[in-house]
Amino acid sequence: MRRLGDLEAEIMHRLWAWGRPATARDVLRDINKQRPLSYSSVKTVADILHGKGMLKRHKEGRAWVYEPTCTRQQYTAALMREALGGNPDPAGTLVSFLERMTPEETDALRSALRTVRTRSES
Amino acid sequence: MITTVVLAVYAFLAGAVVPAPLSRARWTHRSPVLSVLAWQGLMVTFVVATMLAVYHLVLTEQHAHAGLVGLLTLCGLAADATVGGAVPTLSDTPAPVAAAAVVLLPVVRLARCAWRAHRARLRHLDLLALVGEPAPEHGATVVDHHVPAVYCLPGRYRRVVVTRGALDVLSEEQLRAVLEHERAHLRGRHHLPRLWTDAFSRAFPGLPLARHAEEQTALLVEMIADDRALRSHARETLATAMYAVAAGRVPRAALGAGGAGALIRLGRILAPQPRPRRLTRLGVLAATATAPLLPLLVACGH
Structure with a gap:
């Protein structure tokens, strides 16, 4: 199993914060405010997240639009279920x-x- | 024939007779490191004695009678599919194969448990990467959740995790004590004896030794970590921290409780007991080291 990388967390954090579907280009633009990164890296990782079932996507025009399948709270709840499971x-x-x-x-x-x-x- | 009986009785002692008094023995909580070793030794003893008993039983199969098989059943062995399935075909099973099965059973369980624990930890780390915030000032990852909890994720990607709820209810001093407790788990690799006892109880379900060893080891490693934390923190601090975490939780009804150990730990933290005498410690150590070897002597002597 591949480790969940920093970029994956970064993409999820942004989509959760925005609370709306976004394209890989939108995410890239926001990350590029802090550091340079190529479009293909963001697109690849977004597809990986989609493959893992963490993002759902649909096509708007020519671009894929991504959105989280679960909220951050749901992930936290899942995490705590394991930790507090006794x-x-x-x-x-x-x-x-x-x-x-x-x-x-x-x-x-x-x-x-x-x-x-x-x-x-x- | 005598050898088989002696070995089987020995396995029965280790597997079904000694565990109950050992888990009640009062010195065990005063010297938790030694006690963890003693439980491990007892499990090895059981495996070695059972393996040799099975080996000799198969060798002298013609003389085996119902009594011996009954004894093995008591030890929870014959209930298991691997060994149980081998019993009717003893005559065509070579002795070494039957004996190897007794050893392979817990080893295979251990490998499976280790693999599953590894996978579960990676999955947990993924979740943590998504919702956790690194807090380098505490050397921990903070999760934004109201229920107080502190735990560590052992293994390759070791990590200490604290919830926002725990940060809220613990003072700075209490938090440091609890974090020290968790780091002691990581440094001492306390997940390994717990994993091993879990694997052992899956390999020999129903065996009194398995149940006691698993319960006691879980409690004893907590005591070891408590002791480490107490080296640099006040007793009162750790005790109140323990209560603060417990009280901050709103337990949902009808869920299994594992908190009986917490009360024993608290009593131990607040009213420290002296370590067992040197002679007792040496005696336990010697017994732990020789117990698994004795059946070898019995088996080789005949």
Whole structure:
């Protein structure tokens, strides 16, 4: 599996920020404000993103117009589902500071903390 | 015949008798590094003893009786397709092949788990590249999400991830303690013992050793990371940080909980216990090193 590169993230970030469909040329123009880049690089990566199902596209006139299939929030939610899932599969895929807890367990944690504090204060 | 029985009893001890008392033993939480080693040693012992028992059983197949097969069933072995499928055709299965199957089972599981974990991490990194913001001042990636969470992504593209929610509920000092905890996981490669115990429990489902080793290893590596963080941070800081992260979450109902360990960890952070005595530590180390070798002596001696 190919790593998701910086340019891919840059393109997605712009399309999310704009909130409207855009051509590879639009994206290039915006990136070129910061650094030089060729049209073909942007076009290639946009097609890769389309191939990965992250962008959908349709033709307007002669140019392809791209737009994200999911919102940034949806991607964040997917990311957090994995991170907060409690039991990553397989184990050790990621290691959390704290596993998922029930309200009762959180309460038990608080009272344990309180007990120690009172003890140290008295 | 005697050899087979001795080896099978030995495998049974390692696989079904020792795990419960070991997971209750109080010294284990006082010396988590040693305990992780002890669990690994016990798993190796089980595999070696079972392999040799199966080898001798197949060699002396004519004398094998139901009792031995029953013993193996208890160990959760015969329930498995690979070994279970081999039992009826013992007479035409060469002993080395049957023995190799016992070793290959967990090894193949491990390879599959490692591969799947690698893929899952790459997918997670892709998502992270899209929605994460690098925060070099923390040496971490920040995700804009309200639920407090801190975790690390081990392996080749190692990374510590913090959510906006965690940054909101943690003080600067608490955050540093938690990040130190996560970096300890990465430096110590704690995902490896967890991966190995996961693979082991998939290879030998139902085996008490598998269940205990997986649960305990997950908890013990957290304790190791806690201890590392406590080298440079106050106990109170780490304990309150732990509660702050837990309390900041609004748990949705009917989801599996893994938080029982958190309470044990908190108690351990707040009320430090001395390490086990030197003699105890040496004893455990010696037992861990010799336990997997003993069955070899038994097998070679006959």
